Amino acid sequence: MTEQKQETKCITLKGSAVLLKEYLLYGINSILYQRGIYPPETFEPAEQFGLCILMSTDPKIKNFFDNVLGQIQEWLIQRIVEKVTLVILNVNTKEVLEKWDFKVDYETVSSNGNADDNGDGKFIEVGSKDTKTIQKEIREVIRQITGTVSFLPLLDCLCSFDILTYTKPECDIPKDWDETDPVFIANSQEVKLRSFSTSIHKMDTIVSYRNT
Known part of the structure; x- marks a missing residue:
């Protein structure tokens, strides 16, 4: 009984990274749908985090997410x-x-002293939150993303999207990736959504848009 209770709290560094990747995947797909970047018929529903989220069926977009979010x-x-x-x-x-x-912050965690998945004697980094609690927090953020259509201005032109990743200087950039300058919106309005934390990573979501 004690071991089972401990297991529910055992979110590892790798598991935390997977949850953030899934949040980005489902959250960004939801934004692309809600903001009308692509026709609604190119999306299909999927169950994740206890929600029905519309996901792009375009093979090029799916492949793009696989590559970019896999690296992230x-x-x-x-x-x-x-x-x-x-x-x-x-x-x-x-x-x-x-x-x-x-935005990503890295929170202080402890180690449980066990060998990692590779069996090379390294320690597994373990957080203090169970997966269900984290998924509940993520669910609330995605619900907020869905609700942003009530105040974001209508995008009344043909739009495209890109994903930029800001990293620390020591990062090795893949050969097929381009370096670019930060982007800014003139006369912008900013709205901060809920944060969520895995107890290893913390993520803040902020939307900025042109104030017309």
Whole structure:
């Protein structure tokens, strides 16, 4: 009984990185749908975090997320991601109309002293929260993302999106990735959504949009 109770609290560094990746995947897909970046018929419902979330069925977009978020997950384990930004642009003018910042903080955790999955004698980094509690917090943030359509301005032009990853200087950039400058929105309004924490990573979600 004691072992089972301990197991429910055993969120590891790798498990925490997986949860953040899943939040980014489902959260960004929800934003793309809610903001009308692609036609609604190119999305299909999926169950995650106790919610029905609409996910893109476009193979190119799915492959893009696999590559980008897979790399971000590795960097979260290495503790070198500072922020992930979803940028929404006007296709014709390239003007940034909206951006979603997912800011990462790294929280102090303890080690349980067991060997890791590779059996090489390293310690597993273990947090203090159970997965159900974390998923409940993530669910509340995604509900807020869905609710942003009530105050965000209408995107009345053809739009595209990109994902920027802000990392610490020691990060090795993949060869097929480009370095770019930070993006800004002139005369912007900013709204901070709920935060969630795995007790290993903390993530803040902030949406900025052009104030018209």
